[in-house]
Amino acid sequence: MSAHCQLTGAQPGFGNNISHSHRRTSRRFDPNTQRKRYWLPSEGRHVRLTLSAKAIKTIDNIGIEAAVARIRARGEKV
Numbered sequence: 001m002s003a004h005c006q007l008t009g010a011q012p013g014f015g016n017n018i019s020h021s022h023r024r025t026s027r028r029f030d031p032n033t034q035r036k037r038y039w040l041p042s043e044g045r046h047v048r049l050t051l052s053a054k055a056i057k058t059i060d061n062i063g064i065e066a067a068v069a070r071i072r073a074r075g076e077k078v
Helices: 053-062 064-073
Strands: 013-018 024-029 033-040 045-052
Touching (some): 045 053
Antiparallel strands (some): 013 024
């Protein structure tokens, strides 16, 4: 599952494309995910995370240590 945020848990939403003739075809609404590398001072190493744009702003706000603690609390490996 590539379109998945490790911090917020954002996943794709599903819906329909509706043409001019009102014919419906399936589509996906993917979150804006980015691969980002952060320095984790407590472990002395870099961590690479798949994050949504909202999660990147959250890390800027709460810090990488608190964000990694939240990710680990959700049961994901970092």
